[in-house]
Amino acid sequence: MPAYRYGVLGAGRQGTAAAYDLLVRGEADSVVLADVDGDRAEASADRVDRLAGTDTASGVALDGSDGHAVRELLEPLDAIVSALPYTFNLGVAEAAVDTRTHHCDLGGNTPIVLKELELEERAKAAGVCVVPDCGEAPGMANNLIVYAMGLLDRPEDVLMLDGGIPLEPKPPWNYEVTFMTEGLINEYDGSCTFILDGKPVEIPCLDPSQDEVFDFGPPFGELEGIIANTGSTTPRTLGKDLRSLRFKILRWPGHAAQYRAFRDLGLFSRESVRVGDATIVPRDVLLALLEPRIGTKPGTRDVVICRIIASGQKEGRPTTATVDVFVDPNDELGFTAMEQATGWHAAIVCHMMASGRIAPGAIPNELAVDANALVPELVERGFRFSEKVE
Numbered sequence: 001m002p003a004y005r006y007g008v009l010g011a012g013r014q015g016t017a018a019a020y021d022l023l024v025r026g027e028a029d030s031v032v033l034a035d036v037d038g039d040r041a042e043a044s045a046d047r048v049d050r051l052a053g054t055d056t057a058s059g060v061a062l063d064g065s066d067g068h069a070v071r072e073l074l075e076p077l078d079a080i081v082s083a084l085p086y087t088f089n090l091g092v093a094e095a096a097v098d099t100r101t102h103h104c105d106l107g108g109n110t111p112i113v114l115k116e117l118e119l120e121e122r123a124k125a126a127g128v129c130v131v132p133d134c135g136e137a138p139g140m141a142n143n144l145i146v147y148a149m150g151l152l153d154r155p156e157d158v159l160m161l162d163g164g165i166p167l168e169p170k171p172p173w174n175y176e177v178t179f180m181t182e183g184l185i186n187e188y189d190g191s192c193t194f195i196l197d198g199k200p201v202e203i204p205c206l207d208p209s210q211d212e213v214f215d216f217g218p219p220f221g222e223l224e225g226i227i228a229n230t231g232s233t234t235p236r237t238l239g240k241d242l243r244s245l246r247f248k249i250l251r252w253p254g255h256a257a258q259y260r261a262f263r264d265l266g267l268f269s270r271e272s273v274r275v276g277d278a279t280i281v282p283r284d285v286l287l288a289l290l291e292p293r294i295g296t297k298p299g300t301r302d303v304v305i306c307r308i309i310a311s312g313q314k315e316g317r318p319t320t321a322t323v324d325v326f327v328d329p330n331d332e333l334g335f336t337a338m339e340q341a342t343g344w345h346a347a348i349v350c351h352m353m354a355s356g357r358i359a360p361g362a363i364p365n366e367l368a369v370d371a372n373a374l375v376p377e378l379v380e381r382g383f384r385f386s387e388k389v390e
Helices: 013-025 038-052 067-074 086-098 110-117 120-126 136-150 181-188 255-264 282-294 337-354 371-380
Strands: 004-009 028-035 057-061 079-082 102-105 129-131 154-166 191-196 199-204 212-215 222-226 244-251 273-275 278-280 302-314 317-327 384-389
Touching: 004 013, 004 067, 004 337, 013 028, 013 038, 013 079, 013 337, 028 038, 038 057, 067 086, 079 086, 079 337, 086 102, 086 110, 086 120, 086 129, 102 337, 129 337, 136 154, 136 302, 136 317, 136 337, 136 371, 154 222, 154 337, 181 282, 212 244, 222 255, 278 282, 302 337, 317 337, 337 371, 371 384
Parallel strands: 004 028, 004 079, 028 057, 079 102, 102 129, 154 244
Antiparallel strands: 154 302, 191 199, 191 244, 212 222, 222 244, 273 278, 302 317, 317 384
16 A cells, blocks of 8 residues: 655645645655644644544644755655645745655635646656645635536536635624635735636626625525635636636625725735835735634634536536535534635645646646546545536
């Protein structure tokens, strides 16, 4: 039986979840967790060892901006998950190619992802995989688009609905961020590429004309679908063969109006402004004020909902395929739904790379991962999966 040496860079929520999954299901010989906070890395390693009933995880201090230190860590490893902030992803991917270490990360910024994909020839020559955009969305949700399209003979129109929400929303925010707050604001900044009438169209994030209401039935009822930049490379890779491809992020009603107000006030800006005798960055102020209010609290209970609706032709008839995945919090292990959906998907991809089930090269996630092979992996982990073709 093979045994792989894994690394997880970033020992926060998602990285810890990924490390646990690699220990339990990744045929791991060892897992090293690396974080700028060495104590946090060691605590994370102790936690996953305890949960997995192993003693093969370790924690080390690592500055992700120190290229030499990153290469030194990666040198003996077979494959890594980078759960660092997206600003580190390109540098870590380059280091992984140099050390012939398979690399996947949580994405989070499409321009950086596109630069990672430019490593294609170097990665192929090194015999390693570089797969950005793993996690929940982009990530699992984009793989499920491929799965839903495969249920039709000729897919034409695809809608992705996806989001993580608290099971019991508490006013006035009705939201708890189960990942980095900076990542949330990044999702709402800029634009998302849709395919409309067969052509790419840029839609501004939080565009009020695009707000829709979707009824998910009990216990959720109506949720609002809003524009966020979650499509990443999918319009380029899958959209060229579709009439339409749209993405909506799911939230409890009223969420979009709150964040439009922050954006319109200028609080998304990274440009410094003078306030009296001080110079401040509006986004830094927004994050400092938001984090205590919407950050994950002890006992947070969330759910991840992903629905893909693909319409087109099957056996010569108009047909719609609907694929649903619901992820619940795991009270036994203490992982939130978002930690599982994000960290466990990245771990699945990492194991696929290490075991040779993804071809070498720098490949968009939705093309790298076999969606038909992914679905059983999700079901094995307790994700609630269903499909309907009508």
